[in-house]
Amino acid sequence: MRKNIRFLSGLLLAFVIPCLLLSSCKPKDSDIQAAIEAKKKDMPEMAGITVMVSGGVVTLSGEYKDETSKADCEAAVKGIKGVKNIIDNTTITPPPAAVAPVTIAADDALTKGVSDATKDYPTVKAAVKDGIVTLTGEIKRADLTKLMMSLHTLQPKKIDNQLTIK
């Protein structure tokens, strides 16, 4: 038993300790790179990230879709044997700018605007309900675009054109 321990400590002194001092025993940069590339295959959030390894220092660049992906990927890279440090040059894709909802005029204002716009076209009848302008009656083809241009500035929800065009 005692002999065994001696033997093991001898082994430790003879091989393991010198080995720790020699860089050749540590995982090589190429091994780290390969390990990260392998991880990349399992982690779709890492797809847009470029990896460079130099002396055990991993430089990450590219774009993550969000903070969670970034944290997950960094944790995965840190967990790889031989990685000493991570230089993070990545960015996070900004979320798309929130689109303001379309402003729809209230029926009162819309009704007034529609009556102004259709005043010069006595054959055109217009009804407004819930932001929808319904046009019935008749109009001359030459006047149609002009009337439409005018109605479209009133912020209606929709224009339902049932006009008979002469």
Added chain:
Amino acid sequence: MALQEKYKELLDTAKTLGIANLQVREQDNVLYIDGEAPTGTAKDQLWAVYGKLDPDFRTGDVVMNINVSSMAPGGKAIVTTESSNLNIRKGPGTDQPIVGKAAHNEVVTLVSKTNDQWWLIRTDGGAEGYAFAQYLSPQNT
């Protein structure tokens, strides 16, 4: 996104014509296009493309609110009624009393814009009041 596909030519034309503050939104199956055209001609061109893609504007799946940016306070506009005089009213609304008239093709001064329908204008004769924007066109076109 289907509507943006259908009206792709319209949206492309808007970009080509240099429509400022162009905003394209799709909501409840209606495509809302807002922006400012540099000239009245550009606005007309845009409407021509819209009329081609949706003949007679029957589908009702677009609301295109395009103003002409050259129509600015202090600028001049031409009265583009069909042939009659343009009513100048005391307030912005056809229920308002008429305080003056501007002749067909007369050039008037734009004082201020009340909304997309009404402009406060002044004629060279000194009459001042509100006129319906539909009958005012930028002078340069």
